[in-house]
Amino acid sequence: MRIKVLLVIISLGxxxxxxxxxxxPVSFSKKTSLEKxxxxxxxxxxxxxxxxxxxxxxxxxxxxxxxxxxxxxAYRNKEEKGNTPVKGDVVSFExxxxxxxxxxxxxxxxxxxxxxxVDKEHIIKGLKEGIKxxxxxxxxxxxxxxxxxYRMNGDNNQIxxxxxxIVSEVHLVKINK
Numbered sequence: 001m002r003i004k005v006l007l008v009i010i011s012l013g014x015x016x017x018x019x020x021x022x023x024x025p026v027s028f029s030k031k032t033s034l035e036k037x038x039x040x041x042x043x044x045x046x047x048x049x050x051x052x053x054x055x056x057x058x059x060x061x062x063x064x065x066x067x068x069x070x071x072x073x074a075y076r077n078k079e080e081k082g083n084t085p086v087k088g089d090v091v092s093f094e095x096x097x098x099x100x101x102x103x104x105x106x107x108x109x110x111x112x113x114x115x116x117x118v119d120k121e122h123i124i125k126g127l128k129e130g131i132k133x134x135x136x137x138x139x140x141x142x143x144x145x146x147x148x149x150y151r152m153n154g155d156n157n158q159i160x161x162x163x164x165x166i167v168s169e170v171h172l173v174k175i176n177k
Contacts, residue, residue: 041147044146044163045145045147048145048146048147048163048165049145051100051165052072052100052143052145052165055100055143055167056072056143059074062074062075062076062141064143067129067130067133069125069126069129069148070125070126070144070145070147070148071126071129071130071142071143071144071145071148072142072143073130073133073140073141073142073143074140074141075138075139075140075141076139076140076141076169077137077138077139077171078138079135079136079137079138081135082135082136082137083135083136083175084132084133084134084135085118085131085132085134085172085175086118086132087118087119087120088117088118088119088120089117089118089175089176089177090115090116090117090118090175090176091115091116091118091131091172091173091174091175091176092113092114092115092172092173092174092176093113093114093115093116093131093170093171093172093173094108094111094112094113094114094170094171094173095108095111095114095127095168095169095170095171096108096111096168096169097111097160097166097167097168098166098167098168098169099164099166099167100143100165100166100167105159105160105166106159108169113173116131118131118132124144124148124149124150125147125148125149126142126144126145126148126149126168127142127144127168127170129148130142130168130170131170131172134170134172135172135175136172136173136174136175137172137173138171138172139169139170139171139172140169140170140172141167141168141169141170142167142168142169142170143165143166143167144165144166144167144168145165146162146163146164146165146166149164149165149166150164150166151163
């Protein structure tokens, strides 16, 4: 009896060691969803870039600089002396947000004087990076692509739409170290 039980256990061991053949997908797509998303975002960014370049062409009074971070900017008032804010500084600034067609989305008087702790509070990426290149007293006009502005969600008040590039006029009033 013991020999029979032992033979059954050994034979089960050999059967269990059989090599499994891999299962392949029924249908195989050459492009992954990530690759599709990348292609869509590249197309969207190139469309937004063309819109912003047209805006800059029409606004010939200012000289725009490419930040290489998804936005362009031009100085309305440039200060030669002074420091730019660093992480932890508290800055006070005024801002006006405008659509590329010139429609005022948020007026400066409605937003009021805002404060922000540099790199420690949440604001849109473009403004976060833009404030760090400004000196106290400067006024800068930013052109933000949707990728560094409000992205595909828009803002909470539904005034700024999905994937909408914006113009933001910022006056850096005070830097508190």
